[in-house]
Structure formats: C-alpha cells, structure tokens
Amino acid sequence: MFPTLSDLFEYVFGFGIPLPIQTFGLFVALAFVLSYFVFKSEFKRKEKEGYIKPFMRKGVLTHPYQLMDTLIFWCAVCGFVGARLFSFFENIELFIADPMPQLLSANGWTFLGGLVFGALIYLYIGHKYGMKLIVLADIGSPGMLVAYAVGRMGCQLSGDGDWGIVNQHPKPGWLSALPDWMWSFNFPHNVLNSGVLIPNCTGKHCRVLVEAVYPTSFYEIMIISTAFLILWLFRKKIKRSGVVFCLFLIINGLERFFIEKIRVNHFYQILGFNLTQAQIISLLMFTGGLLGLIAIYRKALVTSK
Numbered sequence: 133m134f135p136t137l138s139d140l141f142e143y144v145f146g147f148g149i150p151l152p153i154q155t156f157g158l159f160v161a162l163a164f165v166l167s168y169f170v171f172k173s174e175f176k177r178k179e180k181e182g183y184i185k186p187f188m189r190k191g192v193l194t195h196p197y198q199l200m201d202t203l204i205f206w207c208a209v210c211g212f213v214g215a216r217l218f219s220f221f222e223n224i225e226l227f228i229a230d231p232m233p234q235l236l237s238a239n240g241w242t243f244l245g246g247l248v249f250g251a252l253i254y255l256y257i258g259h260k261y262g263m264k265l266i267v268l269a270d271i272g273s274p275g276m277l278v279a280y281a282v283g284r285m286g287c288q289l290s291g292d293g294d295w296g297i298v299n300q301h302p303k304p305g306w307l308s309a310l311p312d313w314m315w316s317f318n319f320p321h322n323v324l325n326s327g328v329l330i331p332n333c334t335g336k337h338c339r340v341l342v343e344a345v346y347p348t349s350f351y352e353i354m355i356i357s358t359a360f361l362i363l364w365l366f367r368k369k370i371k372r373s374g375v376v377f378c379l380f381l382i383i384n385g386l387e388r389f390f391i392e393k394i395r396v397n398h399f400y401q402i403l404g405f406n407l408t409q410a411q412i413i414s415l416l417m418f419t420g421g422l423l424g425l426i427a428i429y430r431k432a433l434v435t436s437k
Contacts (some may be wrong), residue, residue, distance in 0.1 A: 133292035135323035135337045140289065156323065159286025166282055167275040168204050172197045174271040174367075183373065184265045196263060207250040214249025227259055230372065248413075266374045273380035274367065277360040280384075281353050288349035291322025296346025296394040316344035346394045346424030351386065359383045374428050389414035 134140035134155045142148040175197035178184050184196045186249060251272065257270040287294040299316035307315060320340040328343040363379060370376055389411050397408040407415075 133319055133321040133337070134289050135291070135321065135342040139321070140338075154323070156286040156292050159289070159299035160283055163279040163282035163286075164204055164208055167279040168200060168366065170275040170278050171203070171272065172200050175200070176276060177368075177384060178267060178271055184263050187261050189261065189433070194261075196261070199257065199261065203254055204259060204395075205238075206253045211246035215246035215248075228370055231401065247280075258436040264373070266377065269377035270373060270375070271374050274360060274364055277356055277380065277384075281360060282358040284301075284349045284352045284356065287355065288347065290433065291319040291324065293322075293324045293326065293396075294349050295319060295396065297346040297396055298343045299346045300343075313347060314350060317347045318342075320346050340397070345396075348391055349393050352391055355387050355391075356384075359387070372428055374424055378421040378424040378428070381417045381424070385414040385418030386418075390420065 134143060137153040137155055137158055138148055140155055173185070179186070179196055186193050186195050188194070191387075213430055244254070254272055255265055259265055282335040286292070295317070301308075301352060303312060303315040318327070318341045321333075321335075321337040322339065323337060325337060325339045327339040330338045330340050340372070358361045363376065363383075367376055392408045395408075397410070399406040399408055400412070402412070416425070
C-alpha cells in the first residue's frame with residue numbers, strides 16, 4: 133500500500149522523494165478535479181440543447197457552467213461534513229461512548245454521506261439560479277460516478293480500511309489469469325496501521341492484515357468506472373429529463389447494496405433483516421430510481437396518446 137505520495141512515487145519510479153501528501157487526500161482532490169470537467173461539459177451540452185439558460189448574476193449575464201467554481205467549493209465543504217456525520221451514525225455506539233477521538237480522528241469517512249450532502253447543496257445552488265432540479269440531477273449523475281470511482285482508487289491504494297471481510301475461498305480457476313490481490317489481499321503498509329507488524333520493516337506504516345480480505349474498493353472502481361463509461365457513451369441518446377439520474381440511482385443502489393455483503397460493517401436490525409447504513413440508503417436509491425423510470429415512461433405513454 134501507499135499511504136503517502138512518496139510511497140507511490142518510490143514504487144513507480146524506484147527512488148523516493150519526500151512528498152508530505154497523503155495518497156487518499158490526493159485522489160479525493162483528483163476526484164473533484166475530474167468531476168469538475170465532467171460537470172462543466174454536461175452544463176455546456178444541456179445549455180446548447182436548451183434544457184438550461186443563462187441567467188443574471190450580480191448584474192452580469194452568466195452561463196450555468198460558470199457556476200462550477202462555486203458549486204465545486206460548496207459540494208466539497210458539505211460533502212466532507214456529510215461524510216463525517218454519516219460515519220458517526222454508522223458507529224453511533226462508539227461515538228457516544230467516546231466522542232472526542234472520533235471527532236479528532238483523520239479516519240472515518242462515509243462516501244454516501246458525502247454524496248447526499250454534496251448533492252443537496254448542488255441542487256439548492258442550481259435551483260436558486262432558475263435551473264430545474266431534474267435537469268440538474270441529470271447533469272450531475274456522470275460527474276458523481278467519476279468522483280466515486282476516483283475516490284475509491286485512493287481507498288484502494290492507501291489501504292484506508294474500506295476493505296471487505298476475510299476471504300477464505302480459494303481463487304476460482306476462471307480467474308487464474310488475474311493477480312491474486314484482485315481476489316484476496318492483506319493490505320501491507322496500510323494507512324490505518326491495522327494488523328500485525330511486518331518483519332524488518334521501518335517507517336510509520338509497517339503492518340499487514342493477518343488474514344487476506346476481499347479488496348472491495350477495487351471491485352467498486354471497476355463497476356463504477358464501467359457504469360460511467362456506459363452512461364457517458366449513451367447520454368446523448370437519452371432525451372427525457374430524469375432518465376440519466378434514475379439510471380444513476382439504480383446503478384449506484386445495486387452496486388453498493390451487494391458490495392456491502394462482503395464489506396466490514398455495522399449492521400442494523402430492520403424488519404427482521406440485518407442491513408448496513410449503506411444498504412438502507414442503497415435500497416432507497418434503487419427504489420427511487422426504479423419508480424422514477426416508471427413514472428417518466430408512463431407519462432410519456434399518456435402524452436403520446
């Protein structure tokens with residue numbers, strides 16, 4: 133694993149340079165940068181197609197894509213707040229028992245919390261300037277997938293604890309061509325310093341997990357990146373407002389619900405089912421996306437008659 137950019141640099145190039153930058157933080161920043169360009173591209177396309185229009189801002193005619201600096205800033209601020217709050221709720225007993233270490237810790241961030249809070253402030257700002265919420269949701273969906281995938285790259289490379297449960301199953305024969313770490317991994321030199329000491333290792337991150345686990349961050353990178361590429365390739369063919377957003381909800385809901393089955397998590401007992409916080413949110417996302425698609429196409433059928 134590569135807790136810092138120096139570790140990653142040394143692994144790739146063979147020599148070290150002291151760079152005091154956390155790998156996870158670097159990829160979070162990269163996620164915002166890449167999603168910025170995806171958002172901006174979609175804002176320009178939607179304006180060109182007539183879904184959104186320029187508006188007056190402080191007495192100046194402003195194109196919607198020129199809001200991107202403001203949007204990204206507030207999405208980042210509110211996203212970090214949401215990620216932290218959802219992390220507290222996910223480990224509520226630990227937070228109540230000893231809140232200060234949880235408040236001061238650099239670890240403990242929940243992606244879905246960041247997604248929810250970031251999305252809410254994004255919709256609020258866009259609507260404030262006269263844009264329809266459903267169009268804003270369509271514009272933001274590809275960008276959110278990009279941010280998710282790139283953020284998970286940071287999780288995987290740094291070993292930040294977003295790994296799965298112990299994988300005691302041998303790698304299937306049909307996966308024999310793939311590296312073993314794609315099936316199960318011990319996350320040596322992980323940024324959390326979880327596990328046992330690595331013999332003869334020096335430095336701040338000298339631990340490795342005792343048992344190999346599912347590299348769930350890697351799985352999410354592959355699934356979400358594929359979903360983004362498919363959505364990006366076909367987005368121009370989708371003419372009905374809300375469809376792209378509904379597809380985003382369905383994809384994200386399904387992916388996260390099932391990946392939670394092999395992740396280390398706290399479970400809640402709800403109606404006889406053991407569900408994680410993320411699975412509850414994922415079910416709501418999937419249900420909302422499915423009902424949204426049904427409503428959109430039912431309306432289209434009625435209109436066409």
